Amino acid sequence: MSFTKLTGQETAVRLLKDDLDSGRIHHAYLFTGIKGVGKRTLALDFARALFCQRQDGEACGTCLSCRKIEHSNHPDLSIINITEGDSIKIEQIRELQRGLAFRPYEGKWKLYIIEDADRMTPEAANSLLKTLEEPPHYGVIILLAREAETLLPTIVSRCHLIQLNPLSVENIEKILLEAGYEDSEKIKLAAALAGGSPGEAKRLIEDEDFFTEREKLYEFLYNLPELTEVDVFQFVDELLTLLRNKEAFPFFNLILNWYRDIILYRMDSHADLVNSDYIALYSKISEKYSVEELISIIELVNNIKRYIDSNVKEDLALQVMFLKIRTKRVK
Amino acid sequence: MQENGFFYRSLNGENLFPGKGRKSKMAFLSLYRKYRPRTFEDLAGQQHVVRTLQNALKQNRIAHAYLFAGPRGTGKTSTARLFAQALNCVKGPTVEPCGECDSCRSIISGQSVDVIEIDAASNRGIDEIRDLREKVKFYPTEGKYKVYIIDEVHMLTKGAFNALLKTLEEPPSNVVFILATTEAHKVLDTILSRCQRFDFTLLSSEDIIQRLEYICQQEKVNYEREALSLITSASMGGLRDAISLLDQAITYTDGNLNREAVQEMLGKVDLSFLGSFMERVLARDTAAILKMTGEIIDSGKSISVFVQDLINFLHQVMLYKECGRDPAIFNLTEEMYSRLEEVAGGVDTARLIRFLDILTDVERQLTFSEQPRIILELGLIKMTARTEENQLAELENRLRELEEKVEQLSRGNLSLAAASRPVAGGTTTGRSSTISKETAHIEEDTSAYKPEVPGDSGAQQEAGEEAALAYGVEDIRDKYWKEILKRIRENDFKVYALLADAVPFSIEGNRLYIQVLAQFHKNNAEKQADFIKRIIYQVCNYNFEPVFFVEGEMPEKKTGPVNDSKAVKPASKGNPVQETAVDRVVKAFNGKIIKVDYDVLKDKESEQGV
Numbered sequence: 042m043s044f045t046k047l048t049g050q051e052t053a054v055r056l057l058k059d060d061l062d063s064g065r066i067h068h069a070y071l072f073t074g075i076k077g078v079g080k081r082t083l084a085l086d087f088a089r090a091l092f093c094q095r096q097d098g099e100a101c102g103t104c105l106s107c108r109k110i111e112h113s114n115h116p117d118l119s120i121i122n123i124t125e126g127d128s129i130k131i132e133q134i135r136e137l138q139r140g141l142a143f144r145p146y147e148g149k150w151k152l153y154i155i156e157d158a159d160r161m162t163p164e165a166a167n168s169l170l171k172t173l174e175e176p177p178h179y180g181v182i183i184l185l186a187r188e189a190e191t192l193l194p195t196i197v198s199r200c201h202l203i204q205l206n207p208l209s210v211e212n213i214e215k216i217l218l219e220a221g222y223e224d225s226e227k228i229k230l231a232a233a234l235a236g237g238s239p240g241e242a243k244r245l246i247e248d249e250d251f252f253t254e255r256e257k258l259y260e261f262l263y264n265l266p267e268l269t270e271v272d273v274f275q276f277v278d279e280l281l282t283l284l285r286n287k288e289a290f291p292f293f294n295l296i297l298n299w300y301r302d303i304i305l306y307r308m309d310s311h312a313d314l315v316n317s318d319y320i321a322l323y324s325k326i327s328e329k330y331s332v333e334e335l336i337s338i339i340e341l342v343n344n345i346k347r348y349i350d351s352n353v354k355e356d357l358a359l360q361v362m363f364l365k366i367r368t369k370r371v372k
Numbered sequence: 373m374q375e376n377g378f379f380y381r382s383l384n385g386e387n388l389f390p391g392k393g394r395k396s397k398m399a400f401l402s403l404y405r406k407y408r409p410r411t412f413e414d415l416a417g418q419q420h421v422v423r424t425l426q427n428a429l430k431q432n433r434i435a436h437a438y439l440f441a442g443p444r445g446t447g448k449t450s451t452a453r454l455f456a457q458a459l460n461c462v463k464g465p466t467v468e469p470c471g472e473c474d475s476c477r478s479i480i481s482g483q484s485v486d487v488i489e490i491d492a493a494s495n496r497g498i499d500e501i502r503d504l505r506e507k508v509k510f511y512p513t514e515g516k517y518k519v520y521i522i523d524e525v526h527m528l529t530k531g532a533f534n535a536l537l538k539t540l541e542e543p544p545s546n547v548v549f550i551l552a553t554t555e556a557h558k559v560l561d562t563i564l565s566r567c568q569r570f571d572f573t574l575l576s577s578e579d580i581i582q583r584l585e586y587i588c589q590q591e592k593v594n595y596e597r598e599a600l601s602l603i604t605s606a607s608m609g610g611l612r613d614a615i616s617l618l619d620q621a622i623t624y625t626d627g628n629l630n631r632e633a634v635q636e637m638l639g640k641v642d643l644s645f646l647g648s649f650m651e652r653v654l655a656r657d658t659a660a661i662l663k664m665t666g667e668i669i670d671s672g673k674s675i676s677v678f679v680q681d682l683i684n685f686l687h688q689v690m691l692y693k694e695c696g697r698d699p700a701i702f703n704l705t706e707e708m709y710s711r712l713e714e715v716a717g718g719v720d721t722a723r724l725i726r727f728l729d730i731l732t733d734v735e736r737q738l739t740f741s742e743q744p745r746i747i748l749e750l751g752l753i754k755m756t757a758r759t760e761e762n763q764l765a766e767l768e769n770r771l772r773e774l775e776e777k778v779e780q781l782s783r784g785n786l787s788l789a790a791a792s793r794p795v796a797g798g799t800t801t802g803r804s805s806t807i808s809k810e811t812a813h814i815e816e817d818t819s820a821y822k823p824e825v826p827g828d829s830g831a832q833q834e835a836g837e838e839a840a841l842a843y844g845v846e847d848i849r850d851k852y853w854k855e856i857l858k859r860i861r862e863n864d865f866k867v868y869a870l871l872a873d874a875v876p877f878s879i880e881g882n883r884l885y886i887q888v889l890a891q892f893h894k895n896n897a898e899k900q901a902d903f904i905k906r907i908i909y910q911v912c913n914y915n916f917e918p919v920f921f922v923e924g925e926m927p928e929k930k931t932g933p934v935n936d937s938k939a940v941k942p943a944s945k946g947n948p949v950q951e952t953a954v955d956r957v958v959k960a961f962n963g964k965i966i967k968v969d970y971d972v973l974k975d976k977e978s979e980q981g982v
Contacts, residue, residue, distance in 0.1 A: 049672070052624075059623050065400045067619070075742075131494075138494060167493035167527045175405065175482075190676060190739050195444040195554055198613040201402065202620060204639070206672030236743065237669075294743055301746050304753060308658045313666050332757045339750055343741065 044086045044099070047079045048216050048239075049208040054083070056203055061090050066150070067201040069173050070183045071158070071192070074205030077240020080185040083205065084154045085110065087183070088118050092148050106148065116146040122156040129157065131164040138172050141180050151179050158184035159191035166193050173199045207237025217242055226318070227252070233315050236294065254283060255295060262299050263322055265367050266329065273367065277359045284355055293346045297339060303327050304335045330369075338366055403622075404615040407587050409450050410471050410480070412458075416583045416611055417575040418447055424570070425451070426467045429458055434465065434517075435568045437540050437549040439525075441556035442572025445610030448552040451572075452521045453479060455550065456487045460515030475515050486512040487519045493527035501528070501535040509544055518547045525551040526558035533560045540566045574609030577601065583611060584618055588629070593622055595629035602634050639677040641668065646685045647711040653727075654718045656756045662749060675744040676735065679751075683731050689715050690724045730754050776913065848876045848884065848912065856911045860904065867904065870897045877921075884908065884916040887923055894920045925970075 044054050053072075060066060070087075072080045089100030089110050100107050109115040119140060121133055137153055145151040155161075161169070173182055173196065189197045208216070213232035216239045222228055227246060235242035245251050261268075261276050268276075283290045298315045305313055306323040307330075314320060330338075345362045349355050409415045412422050421440075428434060438455075440448040457469035457476050469476050478484040490504070504520070512518040522528075528536070540549055540563065551567060553559060581600050588595045603621060607614035617638075625633040635642070641649075645664075652660045668678055691701055692712040702709075734751035741747050853876055861868035870893045877885040888894050897904065897920045908916050958964065 052672075056620075056623055059626070065623065067400075067402050068405075069402075135494060164493070164496075164527065167524055168491070168496070170493055170524055171489075171491035172494075188676065188739075194610075198444045198610050198616060201616065204674065206674075207669065209670035236745070291742075297743055297746050301749065304749075305662065308662065308753070310659045310662045313662055332753065336750060336754060336757075339746065343737070343747075347740070 044090070045079075045082050047083060047205075048219075049212045050079055050083065050205050053203050053205050054086075057083070057087050058090075061087075066091070066181060068176050068181055069200045070181070070203055071189065071197065071200035072183060072185050072203045072205060073187065073189050075187060075207055075236065075238050077235070077238035077242075077244070078205045078207060079240070080205055081154075081156065083203075084183050084185060088115075088152050088154070091150055091152060091181070092117065094148075117148055117151045118154070119152070120154045120156065123160060127160065129155065129161040129165050131162060131168050134161070134165045134168045134172075137169075137182075141172065141176055144177075145179050149179060150181055151177075152181045152183070154183045154185065156185050158196075159186040159188070163193075166196055170195055170199070208239055209237075213237070213239050213242050217246070222246060230316075230318060233317065234298070251290065254290060258292070258295055259299060259316070259319060259322075262296065263326060265363065266369075268367065270364065273363045274360060277356055277363065280359060281356055284349075284359075293342060296342050300335050300338050300342070303330060304332060304339075307332060307335075334369055341365060402616070403587060403591070403619045404612045407583075407590070407615065409447070409454065411468060412454055413468075415447055415451060415454070417579040418451065418572055421451060421570045421572060425455055425458075429465045429467050432465060434459065434548060436543050436547060437567040438551065439556070439559070439564065439567035439569045440550065440552040440572060441569060442554070443574055443610060444554055445607075445612030445614070446572040446574060447611065448554075448572055449521070449523055451570075452523075452550040452552055453487075453489075456484075456517075456519040456521065456548075459517040459519060459548065460484070460486060460512075464516065478514075484514070486515045486517065487521065489521040489523065491524060492522050493524040496527050496529050496532060498529065498531040498535050501532045505535070505539050508539055508547055512546055516546065519550065520547070521550045521552065523552045524554075525563075526553040526555040530560075533563055537562055537566070575611050576609075577604045580604045580607060580609070580611055580614045584614060587615065587618065591622070593627050593629060596631055598631045599629040599634040602631065602638060602640070606638050606640075639672075639674045641673065641678055641681045643685075643708060643711055646681060647714060649682075650685070650689075650715045651718070653752070653755055654715070658753060658756045661752050661756060665745075665749060665752065669745060675748050676738050679731055679735050679738065679748065683728060683735065685715075686724055686727055686731070688712055689719070690721065690728070692716050693719075693721060693724070727755055773910075845876055845879045845884075848879070852908075852911050856907055859907050859911065863907070864900075864903065867897070867900050870900070871904070874920075879916075882915060882917050883919050885919050885921060888920050889922075891922055894922050 044058065047054055072084060074080050086100070089102075089107055092106040092110060092115060093100045094104040094106050095101045102108075102111075106115065110118060113120075119137070121129060121137060123129055124133070137155075141151060141153070143151075169182075170193075172180075176182060184192070184196070184200060186192055189202065210229075210232045213235055214228060217228050217232060218224060220243065222243075230252075231242045231245040234245060258280075265273075280292070284292055299319075302314045302316050302319070303323055303326065305311070306320070306327045311320065314323070341362060345358050348358050412426060415422055438452075440452060442448055454469065457464075457471070457479050458467065459465050460475045460479065461469040462473040462475060463470060464475075471477075471480070475484065479487050482489070490500075508518070508520075510518075543549065549567075551559070551563070556564070556569075556571075581597070581604050584600045584603065585595070585597075588600070599621070600618075603614055603617045607617055621629055621634050621637055624637040649661065649664055652664065669675065688702070689712055692709075693716045695701055697709065730751050734747055737747050738744050857868060857871060860871060870888070871886075874886050874888045874893070874897075877887045879885070886897075888897055897918075901918055901920075904918050905916065908914075908918060954965065
């Protein structure tokens with residue numbers, strides 16, 4: 042069992058394989074890429090190949106080490122992720138440092154994978170600096186993060202960077218088909234909506250409610266200019282439950298895509314539309330908005346999203362947002 | 373306190389545990405660790421620091437506390453270790469530590485008992501500092517100095533900082549503290565004042581390239597100088613970043629550093645692509661731009677790198693436009709010059725600055741957006757869409773207004789409404805004659821820009837009140853009312869609320885009849901009549917007298933002389949016939965008019981009419 046075939050990430054896989062083959066194992070790696078693009082898969086593949094008892098740069102999948110990783114009970118592999126709240130705390134990094142002080146139990150390496158490294162608290166990130174720069178010779182640390190810019194520059198400069206790219210729509214479609222999903226409109230749509238992340242695309246297909254909720258949302262946006270205040274309030278109430286489950290329903294992204302598509306439609310870039318199934322509706326409403334209005338609507342949505350992320354009351358923010366869009370008094 | 377941390381054992385790249393390394397070869401070390409400077413000469417840049425420290429060593433003026441501050445990858449920790457070596461070398465204190473004696477070797481491998489490196493970010497509490505204070509008083513075991521290197525010192529807690537103060541001020545002899553940090557502003561003033569401070573600066577590209585070349589030669593890697601300069605500019609002046617990137621590039625290109633491959637690794641966009649992209653932007657070909665953007669993204673390039681590339685490119689275009697082909701600024705090939713020239717020819721500096729504004733804003737937003745693509749597209753659309761023309765048009769409008777005011781000033785016939793701002797009235801009339809000569813030609817120029825606005829040419833002033841006839845009430849309602857409301861809103865929201873549902877109804881001479889929603893609105897609007905009048909004047913450039921009425925109760929037109937431009941309130945200076953009668957009553961009783969009941973007046977008039 043070699044590296045998982047990660048379509049679209051051939052470069053990243055090649056770089057890591059080269060490192061394994063030539064024995065140039067760096068002490069700190071930083072894998073960057075959007076959610077669902079394969080960072081964790083790649084990190085685990087790397088771990089398998091690193092620990093595998095056959096030591097030929099690939100994982101055999103049958104030896105004890107490989108099987109232990111499969112069952113996630115390899116003593117020399119630790120995965121650090123967010124366990125409480127929404128950040129990685131300094132205590133977790135201290136634990137890493139304590140653990141790293143001991144030599145590996147089985148193999149030659151001791152590997153730590155830090156997921157969501159961009160969500161480390163400033164204290165945690167700073168306390169990692171010295172360890173990250175000069176761990177013991179057997180220590181390897183892999184950080185997984187969305188983008189290098191979201192980390193401290195002092196962290197980034199200590200790491201060997203491996204970038205995982207967002208995938209093109211075609212590649213995602215290909216992955217979905219290979220994964221055994223049936224070729225259908227739904228697949229195409231999910232690939233377009235996933236924003237370059239095959240993991241996200243799969244999730245969308247699996248999610249039964251997603252497409253009906255999306256339809257509801259877009260129907261609302263389409264009718265918004267004609268709706269009354271009461272309609273808006275009612276819809277916001279319905280939305281709140283969806284919004285609380287942000288991971289499952291990328292609410293703001295859908296709204297952003299809607300208005301982005303209208304702009305693109307007006308610019309005659311029909312091929313790049315995300316919601317290609319709504320093209321008929323776009324033709325009807327695109328004339329109702331000027332490009333400037335659309336730009337300021339998108340900016341408004343972005344801002345409201347930031348407000349809600351920083352704990353502004355959700356229903357209020359949403360009501361204001363929709364009412365503003367409705368009357369086009371966006372500025 | 374975790375002293376002499378476990379993590380420095382393999383610092384010098386030696387395999388301290390033979391047989392344990394992968395394939396039993398020498399353990400692999402990342403280049404930036406392998407090529408940590410071993411002598412002061414090795415240290416890239418920072419001459420000002422090195423010279424001062426070496427002089428201190430020479431003259432044996434060793435301070436007890438140093439603070440090394442500066443951005444990442446500029447050599448703070450390396451210098452601290454070198455300084456420790458220099459102090460404790462067998463030949464020491466010496467300007468050039470030998471690197472071979474036991475003391476130097478143990479410091480390099482991080483095993484020296486007398487050089488204690490503390491990770492202040494992990495050991496940041498007061499307890500750790502107390503522990504340190506306990507141990508400070510012991511005499512150095514092997515060397516002459518006990519050196520405490522406290523790295524990332526900005527992360528110490530406030531309590532810990534304060535606990536350190538006394539020790540830092542007067543440590544036992546033979547103890548040297550070296551504090552290192554990237555964020556000196558977080559360090560307490562009381563700490564700062566006890567240390568000799570050295571500021572490390574970002575390295576020049578020349579320094580970085582030299583070091584990279586040296587490493588490439590040592591590692592026996594083929595390289596193109598251009599590839600190294602790409603890496604250098606991506607490293608933003610941090611040597612560790614540069615060496616990390618070099619490390620990546622060596623793997624990526626399999627030990628053959630050429631420009632194309634490094635460019636690909638960095639996710640940089642080709643210059644020719646940037647050139648044709650900007651061409652499309654300048655041609656406002658939005659569809660093509662969006663298509664090209666899609667291609668960039670689909671080819672797996674990072675959006676933020678692309679934005680940075682665009683910014684850099686435009687920056688160079690701007691410099692080229694302003695300074696021409698100046699070798700002191702540019703270090704470019706012929707091909708690049710011709711690209712810059714092409715783009716620079718088709719754009720003015722103001723627009724370039726606007727582009728840069730938009731793109732830097734995009735760059736900022738990218739860091740906290742999950743939809744980088746939309747942010748980028750939006751920015752590009754802003755650059756190409758005709759919106760900026762609108763802004764220009766708006767500017768033109770305002771300019772025109774200004775010109776008109778100047779023109780009026782020069783004629784000295786600034787109306788009462790405008791004169792309600794004291795500055796405009798009193799002080800300028802005296803100078804008006806001189807201005808008029810200068811502004812005479814402006815009038816001619818501006819008339820070309822304003823074909824649609826009635827009443828704004830010189831004709832209005834000459835024709836006096838009659839010019840009002842140039843306005844139909846439809847003009848007011850359709851063209852100006854919106855603007856009037858907008859301005860009122862900007863000035864006074866309460867007044868706006870009164871007029872939000874109002875409709876200009878008709879014009880009689882200089883009176884503008886405005887129908888409002890209810891009696892309340894009417895009463896309050898009348899109180900603000902002067903203000904409203906002023907706004908109307910600003911927009912229509914004509915001294916209308918606003919008259920408010922509630923629907924179905926339009927005051928009879930005869931109630932006031934319509935051509936009396938100074939009639940401000942019909943209630944006080946109404947119909948001349950009644951005025952005399954009422955005046956007489958007022959005089960006789962020495963009273964004042966509180967209220968005029970128009971209904972009664974109307975009834976009277978209709979009776980008379982019969």
